[in-house]
Amino acid sequence: MTKGRAAGLAGGLLAGLVVLALSVGPQGFGWGDGGALAWLRAPRVLAALAAGLALGAGGAAQQGVFRNPLADPGLTGVFGGALFGLALLLGAAPEIAWQNAWVLPLAAFAGALACSALLVLLGSGGSSARLLLTGLGLNAFTAAGTLVIAARSGESRELLTNGAYGDWLGMATLELTWLPALLAVTAALALLPLAHALDLLSFGEDAARCHGAEPAQTRRRAVLLTALAAGAATCLVGQIAFIGLLAPHLARALAGPRHALVLPLAGLLGAALLVGADTLGRGLWPDAPLSAAAVTAVLGAPMFIWIARKRDA
Amino acid sequence: MPEAIVTATGLGVQFGAHRAVDGVSLKTAAGTMTAVIGPNGAGKTTLLRTLAGLIPTATGGLDVGGIDPRRASAPTSAKVLAYAPQLPASAWDFNLEELGAISGQPETYGNWLVRLGLNLPGELRLSELSGGERKCAHLALTFAGLTDPFGRALLLDEPTASLDRAKQAALHQVMHDFTRAGAAVLVATHDLAFARTCGEILVLAEGRLVAAGRPDTTLTDDVVASVWG
Numbered sequence: 001m002t003k004g005r006a007a008g009l010a011g012g013l014l015a016g017l018v019v020l021a022l023s024v025g026p027q028g029f030g031w032g033d034g035g036a037l038a039w040l041r042a043p044r045v046l047a048a049l050a051a052g053l054a055l056g057a058g059g060a061a062q063q064g065v066f067r068n069p070l071a072d073p074g075l076t077g078v079f080g081g082a083l084f085g086l087a088l089l090l091g092a093a094p095e096i097a098w099q100n101a102w103v104l105p106l107a108a109f110a111g112a113l114a115c116s117a118l119l120v121l122l123g124s125g126g127s128s129a130r131l132l133l134t135g136l137g138l139n140a141f142t143a144a145g146t147l148v149i150a151a152r153s154g155e156s157r158e159l160l161t162n163g164a165y166g167d168w169l170g171m172a173t174l175e176l177t178w179l180p181a182l183l184a185v186t187a188a189l190a191l192l193p194l195a196h197a198l199d200l201l202s203f204g205e206d207a208a209r210c211h212g213a214e215p216a217q218t219r220r221r222a223v224l225l226t227a228l229a230a231g232a233a234t235c236l237v238g239q240i241a242f243i244g245l246l247a248p249h250l251a252r253a254l255a256g257p258r259h260a261l262v263l264p265l266a267g268l269l270g271a272a273l274l275v276g277a278d279t280l281g282r283g284l285w286p287d288a289p290l291s292a293a294a295v296t297a298v299l300g301a302p303m304f305i306w307i308a309r310k311r312d313a
Numbered sequence: 314m315p316e317a318i319v320t321a322t323g324l325g326v327q328f329g330a331h332r333a334v335d336g337v338s339l340k341t342a343a344g345t346m347t348a349v350i351g352p353n354g355a356g357k358t359t360l361l362r363t364l365a366g367l368i369p370t371a372t373g374g375l376d377v378g379g380i381d382p383r384r385a386s387a388p389t390s391a392k393v394l395a396y397a398p399q400l401p402a403s404a405w406d407f408n409l410e411e412l413g414a415i416s417g418q419p420e421t422y423g424n425w426l427v428r429l430g431l432n433l434p435g436e437l438r439l440s441e442l443s444g445g446e447r448k449c450a451h452l453a454l455t456f457a458g459l460t461d462p463f464g465r466a467l468l469l470d471e472p473t474a475s476l477d478r479a480k481q482a483a484l485h486q487v488m489h490d491f492t493r494a495g496a497a498v499l500v501a502t503h504d505l506a507f508a509r510t511c512g513e514i515l516v517l518a519e520g521r522l523v524a525a526g527r528p529d530t531t532l533t534d535d536v537v538a539s540v541w542g
Contacts, residue, residue, distance in 0.1 A: 203451070206398055207396075256407070
């Protein structure tokens with residue numbers, strides 16, 4: 001497939017899914033009088049769109065930095081860290097959490113960044129297994145930590161449990177959504193200028209440096225922006241895996257591995273996947289919608305196994 | 314005496330308890346091809362990586378084209394030196410056309426592929442190439458970035474290993490041409506016959522420089538016997 005067609009396909013798919021997502025809901029199919037229902041659903045669709053964009057591009061960037069096609073912020077503990085950051089804040093100082101729109105995104109960003117730093121310190125520089133096992137350890141620890149805090153904090157208990165199951169899209173309002181959505185889109189866009197350096201990093205740090213790229217600087221920027229993307233996406237959806245893995249793989253299959261194409265295409269496909277999964281979960285069971293995380297896991301887990309098998313083949 | 318491109322004094326590299334490079338001093342001039350030889354583990358790769366500025370903890374004095382590549386920024390280093398690792402690899406399965414785009418000079422990259430004997434369609438991916446072809450695809454990436462070799466250091470780590478005879482011959486010609494164009498070419502190799510065609514030879518053993526100079530005075534029977542035993 002030519003590159004232009006791949007981008008057109010992903011963009012068209014996303015646009016179609018957004019229209020569909022605005023039309024589906026418990027009130028029935030359609031946009032309502034004067035688009036009233038569509039406006040009602042718009043914050044949720046915006047949240048899925050922005051989070052999917054950040055998840056797809058962030059996943060592609062993390063895979064590029066670690067030179068590992070199985071790296072995904074959802075599996076390496078970075079999303080877990082973001083939710084743990086939110087849990088710590090909601091558990092320790094719930095009264096501060098809602099004072100200002102910036103507080104929760106900042107807590108999620110700090111949690112994601114702390115886990116990213118641990119991942120770089122403890123997991124990188126060795127084998128692929130070491131990176132993934134370190135990430136899985138961080139993921140397990142932060143998930144358990146989040147649930148422990150949830151169990152002990154009365155008022156935030158349901159909120160945090162829903163977050164751990166990636167079920168926050170349902171409570172999206174414009175007030176809650178606009179800032180994390182803006183941060184998510186900003187992080188995804190800010191990753192694009194790293195494309196060439198990530199291509200060169202593919203040949204290893206020595207070769208990248210000799211081709212004029214600074215590996216340490218590239219890694220620092222990509223890790224920072226991925227943490228921002230993960231923190232913002234977590235504020236919008238909660239904990240969600242597989243999109244950061246699937247979107248870049250689909251992008252590479254469509255347009256080849258150059259990051260100038262993979263980063264934007266993975267963002268578009270990530271947004272399409274998340275908007276599509278959320279719409280599917282709402283459309284099939286309007287009375288008790290299935291969370292976007294559940295739908296992506298049902299679809300994503302088999303693909304993850306397929307990718308893992310293909311990689312070893 | 315032509316201008317010195319690479320000047321090193323008392324270079325040392327310590328990996329844990331292991332002294333990989335130990336007090337190596339050398340000077341290579343523009344328009345000189347230097348073979349770096351020695352048994353496995355003698356420190357050839359570490360020496361080339363040190364000269365390329367890739368080991369920031371290396372001690373001693375180093376000047377390549379007027380800068381110290383250990384301290385210089387990557388873009389500045391890339392202007393004075395090029396380095397091709399022994400076992401190039403890529404995390405992603407690029408095709409030849411994409412590698413040309415990454416080089417920034419697709420046409421030049423394509424010309425280098427042809428010159429190294431790779432007349433292959435651009436859609437072929439690295440995973441579809443043989444080991445020797447893959448090595449050439451990576452070498453072409455290094456060469457495509459070297460717009461004007463004059464006054465630059467070209468550090469090649471066993472470039473001809475795993476290449477067939479035709480590709481070896483093509484690459485030897487390329488290295489001689491770079492040298493004639495005014496580059497200081499340093500080549501780590503196990504090919505002693507090729508080393509004898511170089512202007513200078515550096516013989517390394519256990520991280521130390523045991524002999525250096527013109528091939529006829531350096532690669533003597535005594536040196537060969539003491540180093541390779």
